[in-house]
Amino acid sequence: MADAAAFFQSCTHAGALLGSLCAILIVPPAVWLIVRYAKPRILAMDADRCWQAPFAAVGSLLPGASFLSIAAYGLTVGTSSNCLQFITGRIIFAALLFLTALALARAIWIAAVRLGEAASIRRSSCDAGERLKAAAPATCAVREIADANPFCAVLGILHPVIVLSTGALDRLDDEELSAALSHEIAHIRRFDHVLGALAAFFSDLLPFAGDDLLKTYWEAREFAADQRAITQTKVEALAGAIIAMAKPPRLGLAALDGGTVIARLQCLLTPSAQSVSARGRMIAGSTLGVATMIALFPFAAGALGFLSCHLQ
DSSP: OOOHHHHHHHHHTHHHHHHHHHHHHHHHHHHHHHHHOOOOOOOOTTTTTHHHHHHHHHHHHHHHHHHHHHHHHHHHHHTTTTGGGGHHHHHHHHHHHHHHHHHHHHHHHHHHHHHHHHHHHHOOOOOOOHHHHHSOOSOOOEEEOOEEEEEEEOOSSSSSSEEEEEHHHOOOOOOHHHHHHHHHHHHHTTHHHHHHHHHHHHHHHSSSHHHHHHHHHHHHHHHHHHHHTTTTOOOHHHHHHHHHSOOTTTOOOGOOOOOOOOOHHHHHHHHHOHHHHHHHHHHHHHHHHHHHHHHHHHHHHHHHTTTTTOOO
């Protein structure tokens, strides 16, 4: 008890370890609550998918990012802190280290599995054939993979590559192939391969915080890529590509993959008259801005010296 009392007396005024522990228990849940407030506004942005996607991604990653930034600061400063002369200070430091290591180990493991799967597909692929080379823009890196299942996706973060399966090439005519490539190029130009990786990693860091918003992001970015793609290709060609890629062999349109594919086709072929709500975008963006400032405040305060733990 005497040690604990001495620790709190020495570190209450400006304690990095004590401040970091308090911040790590308060700030991520506070950020999560603010994001929860913004969530209905984000989910209501169905007519504004180009903004809904990044808003959902940012909302899903903010709690985990705030947790990691606070923990990183507390551990970095804590190693040279006078608070470690107390048993209580060492316990708090160990708790911060344990929580951070546990969260990071889980997130890194899941990310490594994802990257391993993508790397395996990329290693199994080969140089694009003449037909795919002719359809792809010169600035776009494309590869083929021998697989009867229809597959078309962007792989990689720093150096993204579009990989198509032979099954996809067999199903798509030339116009549909060009449209499918335009859709994947739209993902690259929107930096979905980077934003998606960050959102997934930080959501895995605090798994309670953003799974539903992350799901919204995965769906919304497909609509947003469609809208960007049709500025470069025919709507009918993209709709045909979506149908061709979604249909299992020898099955009809009824076998399309659930609501997302049907909704994408409806959005392309029968655009809704629903107008974009500038007010909804402003409210969602402002709320996420407040959450971002709260998430960054402990780190900024520490960097400015407000949370130093050296004895006066």
